[in-house]
Amino acid sequence: MNADEAQLKSEPAHFDLIVIGGGSGGLAGAFRAAEYGARVALLEPHLLGGTCVNVGCVPKKAMWLAADIAGKLRMAQSLGFAIDSPPNKPCELDWPTFIVHRQRYIANIHDSYRRRLDAAGIVVQPMRAHLIDANTIECENGVRLRAQRLLIATGGHAVKPSIPGAELGETSDDFFNWCAAPKRVAIVGAGYIAVELAGVLQALGSRVEVFARGQRFLQGFDEELTRQLADDYTQSGVHLHFGHAIAALEADGARVRLRAIDGSLSDAFDKVLFATGRRPNTANIGLERVGLALDPNGHILVDELHATNVAGVNAIGDVTTDLPLTPVAIAAARRLMDRVYGQREGRLDPNDIPTVVFSHPPIGKVGLTQDEARARHGDNLHIYRAGFRPMLYALAESPQRSLFKLICVGEERRVVGIHLLGDAADEMLQGFAVALKRGITLDDLRDTVAIHPTSAEEVVLMR
Ligand SMILES: Cc1cc2nc3c(=O)[nH]c(=O)nc-3n(C[C@H](O)[C@H](O)[C@H](O)COP(=O)(O)OP(=O)(O)OC[C@H]3O[C@@H](n4cnc5c(N)ncnc54)[C@H](O)[C@@H]3O)c2cc1C
Numbered sequence: 501m502n503a504d505e506a507q508l509k510s511e512p513a514h515f516d517l518i519v520i521g522g523g524s525g526g527l528a529g530a531f532r533a534a535e536y537g538a539r540v541a542l543l544e545p546h547l548l549g550g551t552c553v554n555v556g557c558v559p560k561k562a563m564w565l566a567a568d569i570a571g572k573l574r575m576a577q578s579l580g581f582a583i584d585s586p587p588n589k590p591c592e593l594d595w596p597t598f599i600v601h602r603q604r605y606i607a608n609i610h611d612s613y614r615r616r617l618d619a620a621g622i623v624v625q626p627m628r629a630h631l632i633d634a635n636t637i638e639c640e641n642g643v644r645l646r647a648q649r650l651l652i653a654t655g656g657h658a659v660k661p662s663i664p665g666a667e668l669g670e671t672s673d674d675f676f677n678w679c680a681a682p683k684r685v686a687i688v689g690a691g692y693i694a695v696e697l698a699g700v701l702q703a704l705g706s707r708v709e710v711f712a713r714g715q716r717f718l719q720g721f722d723e724e725l726t727r728q729l730a731d732d733y734t735q736s737g738v739h740l741h742f743g744h745a746i747a748a749l750e751a752d753g754a755r756v757r758l759r760a761i762d763g764s765l766s767d768a769f770d771k772v773l774f775a776t777g778r779r780p781n782t783a784n785i786g787l788e789r790v791g792l793a794l795d796p797n798g799h800i801l802v803d804e805l806h807a808t809n810v811a812g813v814n815a816i817g818d819v820t821t822d823l824p825l826t827p828v829a830i831a832a833a834r835r836l837m838d839r840v841y842g843q844r845e846g847r848l849d850p851n852d853i854p855t856v857v858f859s860h861p862p863i864g865k866v867g868l869t870q871d872e873a874r875a876r877h878g879d880n881l882h883i884y885r886a887g888f889r890p891m892l893y894a895l896a897e898s899p900q901r902s903l904f905k906l907i908c909v910g911e912e913r914r915v916v917g918i919h920l921l922g923d924a925a926d927e928m929l930q931g932f933a934v935a936l937k938r939g940i941t942l943d944d945l946r947d948t949v950a951i952h953p954t955s956a957e958e959v960v961l962m963r
């Protein structure tokens with residue numbers, strides 16, 4: 501019997517809060533509630549940290565860093581560094597060695613969560629929860645726990661399209677089990693994951709083809725920047741097939757071909773990766789028994805305070821219709837617990853949430869796109885652009901360019917959208933997101949003395 505089970509047997513299983521799901525949002529909520537003195541139980545059947553830590557942001561960023569190093573090594577070679585790899589052959593990564601480092605980093609996060617949960621007195625049950633009523637859950641081992649409040653933070657899972665042969669394709673979850681770059685890989689989709697993994701695999705030596713049913717990457721991002729990113733990908737050797745909807749996957753020996761809806765058949769690939777979106781984990785957890793309202797895609801419906809239609813039951817993170825990003829799940833959970841147990845005001849502001857796609861180079865945005873700004877503010881828009889070659893790329897005579905855009909409205913030219921494509925955009929955006937949220941104008945940017953020579957200075961020098 502472990503310490504948690506012993507505690508459950510020795511005390512009435514009554515808590516202030518039961519958190520279902522130990523991912524980004526659930527853990528943040530549990531820790532914050534415990535800080536206010538709430539008695540908290542948390543159920544997580546898999547690894548602590550959920551999607552982000554185990555099959556999302558963290559291992560993805562590690563692979564992105566590896567790919568970034570590979571690109572820089574190639575550039576270093578062209579700049580005169582003696583790197584022991586033929587110039588026409590990419591600097592190869594030994595995946596198993598790298599994966600040891602990646603997984604050690606993740607294991608440290610698990611350990612840290614475990615220590616913090618123990619220190620906070622949070623009772624952890626390593627199993628699935630099933631709702632019995634709005635105050636009671638049943639663990640997989642039959643133990644029932646009661647609480648005044650439930651927080652549902654069960655996240656989501658990758659989906660494959662329902663087409664014949666879909667089982668021949670894999671998802672991002674599988675990608676994190678790969679131990680080498682496949683020779684030829686097809687990626688289906690044009691969203692965050694498709695664009696990120698295409699960049700990573702190309703840089704690490706795969707021949708990558710992307711099959712997108714639409715005509716562009718990354719709906720919701722600035723179209724001009726996404727077109728430039730597509731050009732960058734093409735230049736680096738990624739083959740892009742836009743307007744190419746897939747009807748089936750077909751086995752060809754150990755390889756797989758993609759059948760398009762027009763009947764055409766692709767070349768054979770060693771791996772096919774579906775990056776075709778995610779669905780909320782709301783099935784088979786008893787939500788219908790308590791009458792919880794869901795949207796047609798299965799997301800739990802919540803109001804702006806993250807209350808569901810059932811009193812005492814809250815939901816946050818990817819299981820809701822909030823933007824499926826880790827910091828959004830964390831912010832929603834912390835603000836909820838601040839209100840419930842800390843008697844503090846505050847709610848998650850769904851506007852102006854900054855986000856970065858870890859492509860090569862990265863692309864980020866905060867605020868409105870040009871089209872959104874026009875729909876909201878009419879034609880009184882001012883668009884500023886800076887297109888340039890960052891110094892390292894110019895030195896290496898690499899064609900990769902950066903493109904930054906500001907969307908401003910009204911006479912005072914208030915900045916309502918910042919869009920950055922280029923090296924270091926991922927690190928640059930956070931500070932500018934603070935400024936945008938504070939309502940800065942173009943003059944505020946221009947009044948700020950530039951930091952030279954950097955890419956970031958282009959944002960304050962735009963005319
Ligand atoms: C490949 C990939 C890359 C990503 N990269 C980024 C990024 O760079 N930046 C970013 O901000 N976001 C990124 N995301 C999104 C981010 O991972 C999610 O938005 C975030 O993890 C959502 O947190 P959550 O707490 O809502 O759910 P999750 O982290 O998914 O946690 C939900 C947990 O609930 C558990 N659970 C499910 N059902 C039950 C049950 N019945 N009982 C008990 N527990 C249950 C699950 O096991 C899981 O651990 C990425 C996602 C993917 C897939």
Ligand SMILES: NC(=O)c1ccc[n+]([C@@H]2O[C@H](COP(=O)([O-])OP(=O)(O)OC[C@H]3O[C@@H](n4cnc5c(N)ncnc54)[C@H](O)[C@@H]3O)[C@@H](O)[C@H]2O)c1
Binds near residue numbers: 696713
């Ligand atoms: N850097 C980050 O912050 C980051 C990285 C990865 C994922 N995420 C989060 O995870 C979420 C899920 O990522 P995702 O890339 O799976 O989803 P997504 O919603 O970003 O993209 C899904 C893509 O699949 C396409 N698609 C859907 N069904 C299809 C079908 N049947 N055939 C062909 N194409 C199809 C869509 O048109 C779209 O291009 C993202 O929305 C994002 O919020 C964030």
